[in-house]
């Protein structure tokens with residue numbers, strides 16, 4: 001079974017080479033990396049510190065708010081400034097952690113030390129006791145602000161600061177968040193998403209989310225799997241996401257059905273923290289299994305990669321603490337022959353964040369998630385940031401490469417206290 005699985009992954013990676021934005025994975029054998037080998041990759045620097053000869057001392061780091069929207073404004077003591085869009089939907093719940101435990105640590109520090117600071121802020125006031133999405137979203141908020149600031153100073157895009165831009169035309173997929181509708185209704189919705197973007201890959205949901213095998217409604221998943229292939233034909237890449245719905249036998253049962261219809265990813269088939277279940281499912285199936293959006297532990301990602309508990313590694317840029325940590329995961333995954341395709345959390349500009357990640361990572365997989373365009377007013381000289389024929393072009397300007405409308409920013413005020 002393993003040999004079949006390997007062959008499938010090689011051919012799928014080979015096919016992805018034809019897709020703009022895909023790096024693909026080549027080689028006759030997927031290398032097996034043990035913990036020591038993964039630790040060596042983890043120890044390699046990510047940030048191109050050599051691009052920044054002078055210190056970038058952080059003077060102010062402000063969280064700005066206008067009703068349910070947040071922005072982050074960072075200034076260096078030399079007067080450089082950046083304004084970025086954080087993960088609004090999560091910060092609404094966790095911003096007190098940002099204000100009390102994360103932002104104050106960075107004041108007075110040199111942004112060029114970011115990699116060391118990510119470790120120090122984890123130790124600061126025993127912040128590691130708060131580890132998980134709540135803490136790492138706050139760290140990602142600062143990290144992305146500092147990367148953009150260093151982009152403004154150097155004139156380099158995010159990808160050049162983190163290893164070098166390899167591609168700017170990024171292939172995207174559209175995902176449906178629906179459950180509870182009829183299979184035919186879901187197909188009609190997916191067709192609408194494809195028609196809007198020209199995407200050549202789509203993802204829909206199976207099961208009922210953390211549902212211990214219940215479907216939404218019963219029989220929907222088994223009906224949708226063949227129906228989507230029939231509706232979109234053989235040229236469409238199909239993904240399905242169970243959001244932790246199944247135990248091992250049911251995951252394998254659904255996976256076999258997806259294999260029959262040539263699906264390219266079965267995302268989070270079992271409860272997300274049951275790494276052992278995912279390994280059983282991955283070992284049993286020939287199709288790729290995706291995992292990682294809830295993961296916040298670097299060591300558990302190492303375990304998943306070392307033990308091949310999944311085939312596609314999916315950290316969330318915001319939930320996992322930002323670019324540097326996700327790049328470290330991607331480097332380890334890619335060295336083991338596994339694509340690292342980010343999970344995309346709901347947020348104002350998350351798709352821009354994902355484009356930059358896919359611009360420099362060796363193998364981000366053939367398609368990145370695109371949730372549609374933002375409502376935040378901005379200008380960008382180097383990309384329309386719209387999706388055409390399933391492709392979105394990554395900006396090339398400094399940092400994130402966009403300018404948020406000053407009139408929009410003026411409506412925001414600094415959040416002073418919790």
Ligand SMILES: [Mg+2]
Pocket residue numbers: 241243267268293343
């Ligand atoms: Mg998912």
